[in-house]
Amino acid sequence: MLQDPVDKKFLIEEYIKPNTTDPKIIQAFLNIPREEFVPPEQKDQVYLNIALPIGEGQTISQPSLVAQMTQLLGLTGYEKVLEIGTGSGYQAAILSQLAKDIYSIELLPQLAEIAKQTLNRLGYKNVHVFTGNGKQGLDEYAPYDAIIVTAAAKEIPQALVDQLKDGGRLVIPVGKDFDQNLKLGIKKGGQLEITDIEPVVFVPLK
Ligand code: SAH
Numbered sequence: 350m351l352q353d354p355v356d357k358k359f360l361i362e363e364y365i366k367p368n369t370t371d372p373k374i375i376q377a378f379l380n381i382p383r384e385e386f387v388p389p390e391q392k393d394q395v396y397l398n399i400a401l402p403i404g405e406g407q408t409i410s411q412p413s414l415v416a417q418m419t420q421l422l423g424l425t426g427y428e429k430v431l432e433i434g435t436g437s438g439y440q441a442a443i444l445s446q447l448a449k450d451i452y453s454i455e456l457l458p459q460l461a462e463i464a465k466q467t468l469n470r471l472g473y474k475n476v477h478v479f480t481g482n483g484k485q486g487l488d489e490y491a492p493y494d495a496i497i498v499t500a501a502a503k504e505i506p507q508a509l510v511d512q513l514k515d516g517g518r519l520v521i522p523v524g525k526d527f528d529q530n531l532k533l534g535i536k537k538g539g540q541l542e543i544t545d546i547e548p549v550v551f552v553p554l555k
């Protein structure tokens with residue numbers, strides 16, 4: 350089904366603008382076609398503020414949460430960002446508009462492959478997708494200015510703290526099942542200073 354562009358405007362007014370003060374983030378949501386990142390049977394729901402299934406038991410996050418997590422990263426356009434949990438590639442595509450280079454790791458090869466194809470087809474050349482276990486980060490391109498994890502970790506993986514620059518930001522849901530909290534960590538003198546943001550529900554980081 351063809352998307353009604355009015356739906357996208359509604360989504361942005363109601364769910365994106367309340368979660369960010371950054372006009373560049375709002376523009377990124379206008380630019381990125383979410384309908385390209387979901388299976389065909391989900392396309393008519395794509396401008397609702399809900400998570401949607403993308404196959405392999407995984408989901409694309411709800412847009413308001415993508416906006417909020419993006420805002421927490423505090424990007425200015427020059428950063429090297431690491432994402433754990435590529436999924437559909439949608440969050441990475443949003444980040445591609447807001448930072449210099451995005452490195453994104455996905456555990457499941459099938460999802461990584463689809464995300465790569467989508468991102469290539471749409472021409473987001475500064476997103477680099479890798480298959481692997483994101484708990485170990487991606488040492489090859491470290492250190493990162495910002496790291497975003499889009500699956501819930503039982504605890505914050507030390508490798509991610511190690512691969513973050515001093516002054517860098519880590520946004521990560523921590524916890525299990527329905528007892529998860531979104532956290533913002535800012536690295537200072539080798540340690541994370543952590544702020545609890547709000548309860549969230551993500552698929553588990555495996
Ligand atoms: N950011 C995604 C949503 C991700 S859902 C989007 O915009 O669509 C979480 C993803 O994390 C799933 O695709 C899941 O397969 C992946 N994942 C789970 N554990 C992981 C791990 N240890 N390393 C890398 N990816 C992982």
